[in-house]
Amino acid sequence: MDFPRRALITGITGQDGLYLAELLLSKGYVVFGLVRGQSNPKRELLHRIIPEVKVLTGDLTDVSSLIRVLSIAGPHEVYNLGAISFVGYSWENAALTSDVTALGVLNMLEATRLYAGSDMGKVRFYQASSSEMYGKAQEVPQTERTLLWPRSPYGVAKAFGHHMTINYRESYGMHASSGILFNHESPRRGPEFVTRKVTLAVARIRLGLQETLALGNLDARRDWGFAGDYVDAMWRMLQQPEPDDYVIATGKSHSIRDLLDVAFAAVGISDWSRYVTQDSTLIRPAEVESLIGDASKAHATLGWKPEVDFRSLVSMMVEHDLANQKHLV
Incomplete structure (x- = not known):
């Protein structure tokens, strides 16, 4: 594999994207960030606080733009954090939430598959799944095997993306992992x-x-944790020899x-x-x-535990x- 390692982050202007970019840069990565459109109000924020990030324009609803971005970035790792992530908003705009938060995952997976071609080990893929997929929780605490019962258009969209990631892993042999992240916050939260x-x-x-x-x-x-801790878990997932899904939570x-x-x-x-x-x-x-999440699998396999x-x-x-x-x- 070529060095330095290269990563592409969608949703880079959100709190997770910013913390993840900082983490990857500290590890010597070349980091590319996908931003939708020239008028994105957070683009200037990104330039100001993390000027080392190389910004590329693309849209999760447009596969052709994603393929173009992948060809420019040439990433070893893709972190798909892009979504319409405010749960309350998803009832007001269920169709748009589905287009971006659900179908956007499919588009990113397909673009990555086409970019990788016959070499499925060329790119490792991370999908930002969510505890909102559990919704009407069927057991306490929730684990990777708990039945998904989403209770919002956002949760339904995330469940679609989660299962689609598993499908691409099983159908095409992609190194595609999902982090089922429970609520994680920071001063950068909207x-x-x-x-x-x-x-x-x-x-x-x-x-x-x-x-x-x-x-x-x-x-x-x-179950509230610190976003800065949780992006470390994302990175650890893509360093594993085999892809898998992990609950990331504090357990409190x-x-x-x-x-x-x-x-x-x-x-x-x-x-x-x-x-x-x-x-x-x-x-x-x-x-x-x-x-409330049970992150025992992440503790044992990834060596990850929350610090804040x-x-x-x-x-x-x-x-x-x-x-x-x-x-x-």
Whole structure:
């Protein structure tokens, strides 16, 4: 195999893409990032914080553009992180979510297969699967063998991509692995996601910039980890001699109330009840009540374990948002 190693990341402007690019660059990779269109608002962010990434324009809904990008990048590893990833948005735009988050996986797999040609070992492929595929969880905790029962258009789309990745692995001998990642957060998380929505609001409330925070279901429980830890698991999967699927999770579950406890405590507020309101319009049409993952397989095979715990993660995010909002005071 030629050196240095070359990697192509779709969805590179998201939190996972940014952390993964930094990790791969630190390991000496040449990193290419797929960006959709010239007007992508996050393109400038990518250039500013990780200028070493080589940006290529393409679209997960256009196979021909993906084949062109692959021929330019010449990657040894492809990380397919691109998706419409906000679950709530998927009910409003189920068709678009399906086109990008489901069929986009098929397009990327097919483009990679065509690029690799008869040498299926030429490229190793990672698919970003999701714990949202479990939805109405049939067992606790969830493992790689737990029945998928998605409860959102996003979860359904991710399940399609997950099974398609397995199909390409079994049909064509592709080194294609899926990481079933449970919720993972960071200061780079978009403000539409509940964790960042909370930490940003807490920072603004502490600084006097905001009075209240509206949320939906406060009793929903998730297995939350740090995105910077989880991208290391992605890389480890593609270093294995055989492709496989792995649950990546902390194995610990927390409710939205727990999230509020830790976030408000980080700014010295012990009783958050007077700052938080419940808005029924923010409750999902089909709720996922509780998710918790069993990452035993990843521990044993990949040698991977999370390093940042829940309290440290939330405090990190609050501190970041405090620092970023202070100039508005």
